[in-house]
Amino acid sequence: MEASLPISATTNLTPTRPATGTSPLGLNAPAIKLPLAFMLTGLAALSVGASWIVIQPSILASYHYNQNVVALTHLFVLGWICSIVMGAMYQLVPVALETKLYSERLARWQFAFHLVGFIGMVWMFRAWNMKQVGHFGTLLTIGVGLFVFNIARTLWRVPKWNVTATAVTAALFWISLTVIAGLSIATGKCVYESTEGLATKGGVSMLITGLRLLAGFVSRFDAISAMHAHAHLGGVGFFTMLIVGISYKLIPMFTLSEVQSQRRAGLSVGLLNLGLAGSFIAILLRSPWKLAFALVTITALAIYGWELRAILRARKRGPLDWGIHYFLTAVALFGPLSLLAVVLSWPGLPLNTFTGQLENLYGFLGLLGVVSFAIVGMLYKIIPFLIWFGVYSKHIGRARVPALADMYSPRLQMIGYWSFLAGLVGISVGVLCGNERVIRFGSLLFTTSVVALLINGFKILSHAACPQIMPLGTSRSAKPITK
Amino acid sequence: MNSFSTVNERMVLDAMRQVIDPEIGCNVVDLGLIYGVAISGAKVRLQMTLTTPGCPMSESIAQGAQWALLGIDGVEEAEVELVWDPPWHPSMMTETGRAVTGMR
Numbered sequence: 001m002e003a004s005l006p007i008s009a010t011t012n013l014t015p016t017r018p019a020t021g022t023s024p025l026g027l028n029a030p031a032i033k034l035p036l037a038f039m040l041t042g043l044a045a046l047s048v049g050a051s052w053i054v055i056q057p058s059i060l061a062s063y064h065y066n067q068n069v070v071a072l073t074h075l076f077v078l079g080w081i082c083s084i085v086m087g088a089m090y091q092l093v094p095v096a097l098e099t100k101l102y103s104e105r106l107a108r109w110q111f112a113f114h115l116v117g118f119i120g121m122v123w124m125f126r127a128w129n130m131k132q133v134g135h136f137g138t139l140l141t142i143g144v145g146l147f148v149f150n151i152a153r154t155l156w157r158v159p160k161w162n163v164t165a166t167a168v169t170a171a172l173f174w175i176s177l178t179v180i181a182g183l184s185i186a187t188g189k190c191v192y193e194s195t196e197g198l199a200t201k202g203g204v205s206m207l208i209t210g211l212r213l214l215a216g217f218v219s220r221f222d223a224i225s226a227m228h229a230h231a232h233l234g235g236v237g238f239f240t241m242l243i244v245g246i247s248y249k250l251i252p253m254f255t256l257s258e259v260q261s262q263r264r265a266g267l268s269v270g271l272l273n274l275g276l277a278g279s280f281i282a283i284l285l286r287s288p289w290k291l292a293f294a295l296v297t298i299t300a301l302a303i304y305g306w307e308l309r310a311i312l313r314a315r316k317r318g319p320l321d322w323g324i325h326y327f328l329t330a331v332a333l334f335g336p337l338s339l340l341a342v343v344l345s346w347p348g349l350p351l352n353t354f355t356g357q358l359e360n361l362y363g364f365l366g367l368l369g370v371v372s373f374a375i376v377g378m379l380y381k382i383i384p385f386l387i388w389f390g391v392y393s394k395h396i397g398r399a400r401v402p403a404l405a406d407m408y409s410p411r412l413q414m415i416g417y418w419s420f421l422a423g424l425v426g427i428s429v430g431v432l433c434g435n436e437r438v439i440r441f442g443s444l445l446f447t448t449s450v451v452a453l454l455i456n457g458f459k460i461l462s463h464a465a466c467p468q469i470m471p472l473g474t475s476r477s478a479k480p481i482t483k
Numbered sequence: 484m485n486s487f488s489t490v491n492e493r494m495v496l497d498a499m500r501q502v503i504d505p506e507i508g509c510n511v512v513d514l515g516l517i518y519g520v521a522i523s524g525a526k527v528r529l530q531m532t533l534t535t536p537g538c539p540m541s542e543s544i545a546q547g548a549q550w551a552l553l554g555i556d557g558v559e560e561a562e563v564e565l566v567w568d569p570p571w572h573p574s575m576m577t578e579t580g581r582a583v584t585g586m587r
Contacts, residue, residue: 095539254506256534256573256586316534316573317507318585388505389543396502396547398554403508472501472554 032390034107038087039383041115043457045079046372050447053427057439060364060431063356065224071125076367077234078118078140084375085242086114086147088382089168093154096249097165102153106146113143130190137186141179148172163265167245170273174237181230187211188218188226221284229284231363236276236297239371244268244304247327251308254324254381257315264307271300291345298338305331321405322413326377329421333369337362353434361431368446369424376420376453380413383460391467400470407463408456416452419445490557495520495527498551504534504544509583511548515575518566525559527552532571541565 052072053059059068094101101107117140124132152172158165218226248265252258259265275297282290308331312320320328340362349355384404392401426442429435499517500510511517511531519530529548533541545563552561573586580586 253535253538316586385506385539392505393543393546396505396543397550397552398547400501401503401505403503403505405508472551 031104032386034104034111035087035091035382036386037111038083038090038114039379041111042080042083042087043454045075045083045118046450047454049075049080050443050450053443054440054447057430057436057443060360060427060439061434061436063353064360064363065227067126067128069360071122073231073363073367074118074125075122076372078114078121081239081367081371081375082118083114084379085239086110088378089147089151089242091382091386092246092250093151093168096246097155097158097162097168099154099157099159102150102157106150110143110146110150113139113146117141117143130186134183134186134190137179137183141183144175144179148176163259163262163269164245164249166266167241167248167269170269171238171241171245174233174241174276178230178233178238181226181233184214184218185223185226185230188215189223222286225284225286229280232276232279232283235366235371236272236279240301241269241272241276243330243371243374244272244301247308250378250381251324251327252311252315254317255312255315255320256317257311259307260310260314261307264303264310268300268304268307271296271303275300288347291342291347294341294345298341301334301338305334321380322410322417323377323380326380326417326420327374328377329417330370330373330377333365333373333424337365337370340365357432357434361428364427364431365424368427373420373424376416376449379453380408380456383457384408387460387463391463392469395467395469398472400472402463402468406468408459412452412456416449416456419452420449423447423449490522490525490527490555492520492522494555495522495529495552498555499529499548502544502547502551505540507534507584509580511544513577513580513583514571515573515577515580516571525557526561527555527558528562528564530564530566532566534571536567536570 049072052075056068059072062069064070064073090101090104090107093099117136117138120136121133121140124130124136151168155165155169155172248259275293275295278293279290279297281287282293308328340358343349344355344358344362381404384407387407388401388404395401423442423444423446426445427439428442430438430440430442496512496517499512502511503509504511504514504516507514514534516531516533517529518532521528521530529552531545531548533544538544545565549561549563552558552563573581576584576586
């Protein structure tokens with residue numbers, strides 16, 4: 001079938017020559033080095049975290065209020081998830097919302113604060129030195145402040161406000177509250193010992209008084225409840241909010257579809273905010289209202305799933321690739337996670353060893369199930385995208401260049417998917433039974449998935465060193481020109 | 484070669500088959516993205532669309548199309564115009580395009 005060409009063959013033309021060179025993602029997104037730096041940091045943290053569970057499976061077999069679990073959780077949350085999410089946001093928010101990043105320079109500064117802050121925090125959590133956790137946490141918070149300011153100013157420029165912009169704005173609010181709550185908890189644990197004997201005059205005196213007042217306020221709340229409330233702010237407010245909001249833009253883009261009901265999409269984001277606000281207070285106060293607000297959040301996720309299903313049913317692209325499979329599996333895991341949330345919110349639930357293991361499973365499934373599965377799926381879109389733009393965009397039309405899917409091994413991607421899923425099941429069973437051997441077996445499968453991701457990541461990055469550029473008209477089997 | 488008369492639509496389409504949408508992995512002709520070609524001597528104007536408005540690849544693909552046009556013997560100037568009306572739909576694809584992409 002020939003293409004139809006309706007324009008007449010002769011017209012008055014005002015042709016132009018192309019500009020020399022292209023900037024990645026047009027004028028909107030930052031240079032690829034910045035998001036790549038965040039992403040490589042994230043992959044390194046994931047590798048360390050996965051290896052840590054293999055070496056020390058007892059971490060997940062015991063109650064989570066101890067130095068190792070808190071350190072490992074922050075390694076995954078800050079090192080792996082936040083690094084990837086923040087790097088991706090610098091790239092995706094300008095693209096998804098058709099605007100320009102406010103300041104790339106601020107983003108580079110944030111990366112430095114983030115790197116030093118999270119490594120120091122994990123290290124000091126491991127040593128259970130809360131004073132130093134507070135110091136490194138302050139560095140991390142400065143970074144988060146720069147991040148929030150930068151993305152907020154970027155949102156300010158958005159030409160057309162939509163549900164994605166609303167969700168990103170809400171996520172910025174919740175991440176700010178998360179770090180404030182985290183720092184407050186750290187302050188409550190160490191400020192009296194740390195400030196003993198310090199000067200009591202001038203500005204320092206005011207600071208110490210302020211910190212002591214804050215510590216006094218935080219100490220009114222149960223320590224474990226405060227930790228759970230803090231975790232929900234980050235897990236639901238930042239990560240889940242972004243998964244929901246950004247996917248309303250990206251899933252239609254990747255599957256060639258569109259949002260089917262703006263009202264449904266808006267309602268899901270609104271209810272997610274309402275559910276989290278209520279849950280935060282209810283968890284903090286150990287209120288029986290916890291269940292009601294959990295149900296509001298679950299309703300929000302059900303509406304999100306409904307809209308996602310409608311988007312996929314209306315898609316023009318037939319088969320879904322593995323990247324989308326990863327993402328949809330993450331969304332499906334909201335199901336068991338919601339069930340656990342209902343059980344753990346049930347009024348009068350007895351606090352025993354099994355309940356503790358259920359709490360471990362809830363946190364594990366949330367972070368390494370839902371959020372990590374979604375992130376890996378999106379990484380298979382974002383990293384090839386970044387490298388392709390950096391390496392090949394200036395050659396398109398002048399040489400034969402690979403498609404995004406040609407830059408990595410789909411077979412490894414599939415192996416990664418199944419080993420990830422099997423690892424999650426294995427670790428979940430091990431956590432429920434409190435069995436270290438089963439946890440180790442599951443974590444080995446999970447690590448296999450991480451290795452598959454790293455190999456594919458290396459394959460994609462290798463295009464930057466050895467571009468696969470061929471003369472026009474050559475077949476795929478031809479030898480590439482090495483630049 | 485500078486003979487203007489030798490430039491024709493077939494040459495333009497052949498050149499456009501060298502330009503791919505890297506996300507979908509198919510060339511822009513078989514995807515049905517080319518809406519029109521106008522040839523005037525050594526000047527070519529191409530009207531095309533993309534699969535989705537706001538596509539982050541738009542600038543690269545449009546520029547790639549321009550480079551491909553300038554690579555045709557006899558073409559000295561080329562212009563590529565991105566348009567969104569009518570919106571792209573899989574029914575605009577060729578049989579080859581559907582087979583390659585598995586689109587509905």
